[in-house]
Amino acid sequence: MEENHLFPVFFKLNRLHTLVVGGGNIGHEKLNAMLQNCPDANITVVATWFLPEVEALAQQHHTITLIQKEFSCGDMIGKNLVIAATNDKELNYTIWEKAKCSKVLINVADTPELCDFYLGSIVQKGNLKIAISTNGKSPTVAKRLKQVLQEAIPDTLDEVLNKLQVIRDRLKGDFTEKVKQLNKITDVLVQEKEKEQ
Ligand SMILES: C[C@@]1(CC(=O)O)C2=NC(=C\c3[nH]c(c(CCC(=O)O)c3CC(=O)O)Cc3[nH]c(c(CC(=O)O)c3CCC(=O)O)/C=C3\N/C(=C\2)[C@@H](CCC(=O)O)[C@]3(C)CC(=O)O)/[C@H]1CCC(=O)O
Ligand SMILES: NC(=O)c1ccc[n+]([C@@H]2O[C@H](COP(=O)([O-])OP(=O)(O)OC[C@H]3O[C@@H](n4cnc5c(N)ncnc54)[C@H](O)[C@@H]3O)[C@@H](O)[C@H]2O)c1
Secondary structure, three states: OOOOOOOOOOOOOOOOOEEEEEEOHHHHHHHHHHHHHOOOOOEEEEEEEEOHHHHHHHHHOOOEEEEEOOOOHHHHOOOOEEEEOOOOHHHHHHHHHHHHHHOOEEEEOOOHHHOOOOOOEEEEEOOEEEEEOOOOOOHHHHHHHHHHHHHHOOOOHHHHHHHHHHHHHHOOOOHHHHHHHHHHHOHHHHHHHHHHO
């Protein structure tokens, strides 16, 4: 079976500065995805025009800056991540070239081969977050799987996480002993599943 070699990480987008080039459908989709995960994400959107939905997001989130203009190399200065989401493939390629020169990580929405990272489909339940990737094979399947997992994971799991955090903070002993105790307490989570089988 083919393998997915992507390595998932969870970025703190309020501590980074992201540039999105393009404020149309895809710019909006990517902006929305970031804000649903991190409402105070620090994002600058550069585009020649913006969808009203993008303008509305900028109104709701004061950490979003919209700059109406054509992309220029200077836009890359001080950015950590870039998403190229214009409808101009050549321009997206130029943005990729500039990102490479500046050593900035880039996602080129219309060209997976040029992407340093993909956005995942995200399941959210309180403190729990699961990121899904299909290796770029089918974002639609990623979305469907997200819906299935969103339903299947009980809301009470967040209470479990909070209680475990209290226990974790109270546990005494050295690191190995703590890990042993936490594994013992949470053993029931896997035992229940084994009983069903
Ligand atoms: C997960 C999600 C995150 C997000 O964007 O928030 C995401 N795409 C989502 C939706 C979605 N995207 C597309 C459709 C239409 C149906 C279809 O094609 O299936 C739908 C479904 C819909 O909208 O219902 C079209 C599409 N997408 C890409 C291309 C380019 C290409 O493949 O060449 C094209 C064709 C453009 C064209 O044909 O013109 C590329 C990428 N899309 C990815 C992520 C990355 C791979 C993720 C993975 O590994 O699975 C990757 C590689 C790069 C990236 O964008 O980061 C989000 C789920 C939303 C949710 O969870 O609700
Ligand atoms: N990755 C994905 O999930 C995904 C999904 C569907 C489509 N796509 C691809 O994404 C691309 C964008 O599609 P769209 O529907 O958002 O297009 P769109 O026409 O809705 O928006 C294009 C945006 O690019 C901006 N733009 C164009 N030239 C510019 C310039 N010189 N400087 C600054 N901004 C400029 C426009 O101002 C506009 O905001 C398409 O190539 C499409 O194939 C990707």
